[in-house]
Amino acid sequence: DHDIRMHVFNKMCTKATPCFLISRSLPVPEELTTAAEEHKIPILRTRESTTYISSILTEYLRARLAKRTSIHGVLVEIKGMGVLLTGASGVGKSETALGLVQRGHRLIADDRVDAFQKDHNTVVGEAPKILKHLMEIRGIGIIDVMNLFGAGAVKNRTEIQLVINLVNWDPKANYDRLGFQENTREICNVPIPQVNIPVKVGRNIEIIIEVAAMNFRAKKMGYDATQTFDNNLTSLISEHSKEDTNKVPHND
Template identity: 90%
Template sequence: MASEVKLSKLVQDNRSILEIYQGEEYIKDKDVLVSDIYRPGLELTGYFDFYPAQRIQLLGRTEISYAARLDHDIRKHVFTKMATKATPCFLISRSLPVPEELSDAAEKAHIPILQTSESTTYISSVMTEYLRARLAKRTSIHGVLVEIKGMGVLLTGASGVGKSETALGLVQRGHRLIADDRVDAFQKDHNTVVGEAPKILKHLMEIRGIGIIDVMNLFGAGAVKNRTEIQLVINLVNWDPKANYDRLGFQENTREICNVAIPQVNIPVKVGRNIEIIIEVAVMNFRAKKMGYDATKTFDNNLTSLISKHSKEDTNEVHHDD
């Protein structure tokens, strides 16, 4: 788990929507420790009992217009108290004018001031999502992550079972690679896990007998994606004729990743089975179940109905013989 995000990195990664108003020389020394963004409303009235100074302080139209109504000395006092050593930066939305008192207080405390032309709600959402992704709990998984028909699928299995070769076949069929061999996963929220490739492995794939290939250069930009939500785990296992595989689909397995239970399907691998097509069907079947259609339940209902029908016919025959 990352303990902080460098403010310089945040500005660099979001330079299309952020600009530095003042204090560029202080940015390299600032870290962001929490993902929550704070809008200092009560603090402008003088209430600082629970002021979360360690958050990015976002001032929008409401805060700036309220501050403009305050007396100069009050504004100076309030902004001086807000500018603490723990404060990573001030962020002004909608390209609103920066109060002179805030500029002075930030300069004295060596706190950068950033500006954006975006709305307050939008920039708050973007910054929160960015920080959550980088401050979230992370784990490394041995496997291959692909996006099939818009769904993030993690391929797992023992070394040599054919995960990378299967993923390559899926890419050739129009699906997208996110990560090969190692997947970095983090929890986005209580029910969502996102996976991405380590920087050193981004867009790369290892194929035994060929070596390292660059999937984006070989298949184009549409064949890769930087990250995706992990919605299904497909565990590839070597075929064992003595094993009792699920043939009807009644078994419901899960795998826990970052404290989130992800549905898992076990698929046996052997010569002659087209694993790519089987995986595509598994994904479509999983999506159908999420939409409310379960072929297994349909089969079960049909079987129950058939048994009931034959039972009634047998009963009628007995009564007729009597």
């Protein structure tokens, strides 16, 4: 009855109650309106179902309340895949990202990337509000990528699927030439595949990074060029071994 409903709604109106949300456009009980007005708690109403609203709120709160970490680097989206560019200061991360934007890819964050764990296997990166859509290019200064290249050149956030670490070229270093090395970088307790790419004058880093991203996607889809090369090499060695065996004279 009316008195019991008033008692229940007043009990629900606590200091910790942010609002009331009514789904399916159901009518608001008169007692709820009275209690909410008295305790200054807003009442929201939506046409959506309870299940759908619960799902949306859960995803929103998970992202907003997730533990965050700040990474020094540049986050770009290459053909729909989030690629985090890392490396020492001055190695050319921002300039490389600018080249990728000119090739039709998207900038998410420059200089600093705020990352958070969306679920057990997914890490999302975005730009801090103060750096959103902005990029620093040495010799030019701060540029507004959205203003210069249009809305299609930027994105607010993306999943970090690959880390590409840019390192200055060292002629004495032993770089991976066949792709057998599989490195990872842990971000928010999630291991993310990492590729190290040496930088030196004359190398088109933008194209190399673009190809690295496409090759990584091909691996995820089941095609591994390194494995194909290994299989071809094994087959070739096997054929030569058979030929050498056939050439050896046999005693009756």
